[in-house]
Amino acid sequence: MALVSMNDFLPKAKAGKYAVGQFNMNNLEFAQAIVEAAIELNSPFIYGVSEGALKYMGIEFTVAIAEAAAKKSGLPIALHLDHGSSFEVAMKCIRAGFSSVMFDGSHYSFEENIRLTKEVVKAARAMGVSVEGELGTIGGVEDDISVDEEHANLAKPEEAIRFYEETGVDCLAIAVGTAHGMYAGEPNIHFDIIEAVSKAIPVPVVLHGGSGVPDEMIRKSIAAGVGKINVNTENQVACTESIRAALNKDAKIYDPRKYLTPARSAMIEVVKSKIQLFGSSNQA
Numbered sequence: 001m002a003l004v005s006m007n008d009f010l011p012k013a014k015a016g017k018y019a020v021g022q023f024n025m026n027n028l029e030f031a032q033a034i035v036e037a038a039i040e041l042n043s044p045f046i047y048g049v050s051e052g053a054l055k056y057m058g059i060e061f062t063v064a065i066a067e068a069a070a071k072k073s074g075l076p077i078a079l080h081l082d083h084g085s086s087f088e089v090a091m092k093c094i095r096a097g098f099s100s101v102m103f104d105g106s107h108y109s110f111e112e113n114i115r116l117t118k119e120v121v122k123a124a125r126a127m128g129v130s131v132e133g134e135l136g137t138i139g140g141v142e143d144d145i146s147v148d149e150e151h152a153n154l155a156k157p158e159e160a161i162r163f164y165e166e167t168g169v170d171c172l173a174i175a176v177g178t179a180h181g182m183y184a185g186e187p188n189i190h191f192d193i194i195e196a197v198s199k200a201i202p203v204p205v206v207l208h209g210g211s212g213v214p215d216e217m218i219r220k221s222i223a224a225g226v227g228k229i230n231v232n233t234e235n236q237v238a239c240t241e242s243i244r245a246a247l248n249k250d251a252k253i254y255d256p257r258k259y260l261t262p263a264r265s266a267m268i269e270v271v272k273s274k275i276q277l278f279g280s281s282n283q284a
């Protein structure tokens, strides 16, 4: 199967009240772990690729790995640019074979964000590529982008609804209190914002910073209208902790396969638990 746009599965997710996971790809082992978990549970999923990860892996390898996963699994998989910062980078990804892009114009003014997102939607739609927009600023650290708490602005429902109506995005990330990276305590998720926006627009709301959010909060978010949830940090932690344990156990290890194999297995378990929590098992 070829890579698909998020429109292949997100409308079904919203109607069926479950969420599809975006699991970020940082290298080959991440990609393998994510698709293995999805094969076991027969779930659609999204490979998220940040601009930093794109630089690290190279765009050709990124697309080739995702295409291989789609071909091997037969599952509906979208290859999605995460937090694209410009029209140019979105187009570069689409030309290289991405089936979906996020344009993150949240650091622009509201009107400028609408104007720029509209341009991306117009070009992407012509190529059958789905688009995620962002409104409000999501706090935390992702790649080299750091947003501190006081600059993390919650989305205003009436603005989010107007943003959807003017841009026609296929899903909408809104800042509702989650953050990228690790949480010091529990996040304070504003379910009322999710519900107000989701009720008024036909496309799902996206929850960024899904790592470390308690299961009950995830379930409540989905019930309120979240249809796509992003997870990266939990896989990074599982991967690195597993490698650290393997190296601490045996200082003489030099074959990377000896520590990458358990790291990959640890990530498979993380992704399986998220797919089950999100409710997307057997929805492929």
Ligand SMILES: [Zn+2]
Pocket (backbone or CB within 6 Å): 083, 138, 142, 180, 208, 209, 230
């Ligand atoms: Zn994000």
